[in-house]
Amino acid sequence: MTTMANETWLDEVRWDDRGLVPAIAQDVASGKVLMVAWMNRESLALTAKNGEAVYWSRSRGRLWRKGEESGHVQKVREIRLDCDADVVLLRVEQIGGIACHTGRERCFFRKLEGNRWTETDPVLKSPQAIYGDDKE
Amino acid sequence: MTTMANETWLDEVRWDDRGLVPAIAQDVASGKVLMVAWMNRESLALTAKNGEAVYWSRSRGRLWRKGEESGHVQKVREIRLDCDADVVLLRVEQIGGIACHTGRERCFFRKLEGNRWTETDPVLKSPQAIYGDDKE
Numbered sequence: 001m002t003t004m005a006n007e008t009w010l011d012e013v014r015w016d017d018r019g020l021v022p023a024i025a026q027d028v029a030s031g032k033v034l035m036v037a038w039m040n041r042e043s044l045a046l047t048a049k050n051g052e053a054v055y056w057s058r059s060r061g062r063l064w065r066k067g068e069e070s071g072h073v074q075k076v077r078e079i080r081l082d083c084d085a086d087v088v089l090l091r092v093e094q095i096g097g098i099a100c101h102t103g104r105e106r107c108f109f110r111k112l113e114g115n116r117w118t119e120t121d122p123v124l125k126s127p128q129a130i131y132g133d134d135k136e
Numbered sequence: 137m138t139t140m141a142n143e144t145w146l147d148e149v150r151w152d153d154r155g156l157v158p159a160i161a162q163d164v165a166s167g168k169v170l171m172v173a174w175m176n177r178e179s180l181a182l183t184a185k186n187g188e189a190v191y192w193s194r195s196r197g198r199l200w201r202k203g204e205e206s207g208h209v210q211k212v213r214e215i216r217l218d219c220d221a222d223v224v225l226l227r228v229e230q231i232g233g234i235a236c237h238t239g240r241e242r243c244f245f246r247k248l249e250g251n252r253w254t255e256t257d258p259v260l261k262s263p264q265a266i267y268g269d270d271k272e
Contacts, residue, residue, distance in 0.1 A: 006251040007251070008251070009248065009251050009252055009253055012253060022158060022172070022223075024160060024169060024172070026169055030167075031167030031168075032167075033160060033162055033169065033225055035218065036158070036160070036218065036223045048248060078247060078248075079247070079248040080244040080245075080246060080247050080248070081244065081246045081248070081253055082171065082172065082243040082244050082246075083236050083237065083238050083240075083243040083245065084243070087158075087172045087243075087244075089169055089244045100219050101219065102219050104219075107218040107219040107220070107223075108216040108217065108218050108223075108225045109216075109219070110216060110217045110218075111214060111215070111216050112145065112184060112214075112215040112216070112217070115142040115143070115144070115145050116145055117145055117148060117217055
């Protein structure tokens with residue numbers, strides 16, 4: 001692949017054998033970890049360029065502009081890379097206050113209590129109200 | 137594999153084809169995302185049982201008790217699971233205030249500025265001072 005001079009930062013990311021890295025989205029105001037999704041080179045480039053999170057949907061095999069169906073866009077305030085260059089961290093403003101396709105604020109709504117995963121976060125909006133009959 | 141009645145919570149995790157899931161460690165006080173490592177079933181079970189983070193080192197092919205060489209143990213205050221049950225979130229107290237093997241507070245010490253990854257966090261203790269001649 002030819003690389004433009006201004007794309008060397010994308011070459012520094014250690015894409016896995018599928019060309020992907022995990023990306024963590026963290027709420028910039030609350031500090032809560034909202035979700036983890038995957039990015040390929042194009043999705044990271046678009047995210048940086050436009051300031052809105054774009055992931056790679058492994059199930060659909062295509063770019064996934066977060067919020068494209070739900071309206072729950074993520075405005076990206078900061079992009080970070082870890083020491084091994086194989087995980088990306090986005091600090092985002094979560095539009096609508098809902099990151100999870102279940103209609104909750106965040107995907108990490110289950111907490112281990114003793115030997116049980118307990119749901120700690122309420123559904124703020126039903127998936128049907130968000131997506132109609134589809135889910136994101 | 138036989139499962140004890142009190143281990144059904146481990147069955148609910150969607151281990152990948154290598155038997156692993158990514159685990160995010162987040163500082164419980166500052167909210168900063170410190171690092172991402174891998175866990176297998178045994179490491180998650182030990183983490184929950186003992187309240188200190190144990191990961192699976194892919195490079196060494198063995199359990200990795202975080203801090204076993206560095207002393208930078210992670211006291212686990214909360215364990216969370218995401219909606220797809222394939223990512224774990226640990227909220228931890230980071231002993232020594234250093235999570236990264238480079239001697240920095242966190243592994244996400246690089247930030248995208250324009251077209252460049254810029255280091256934003258100082259080295260608090262040199263790797264040599266932490267590990268002697270080895271690195272964790």
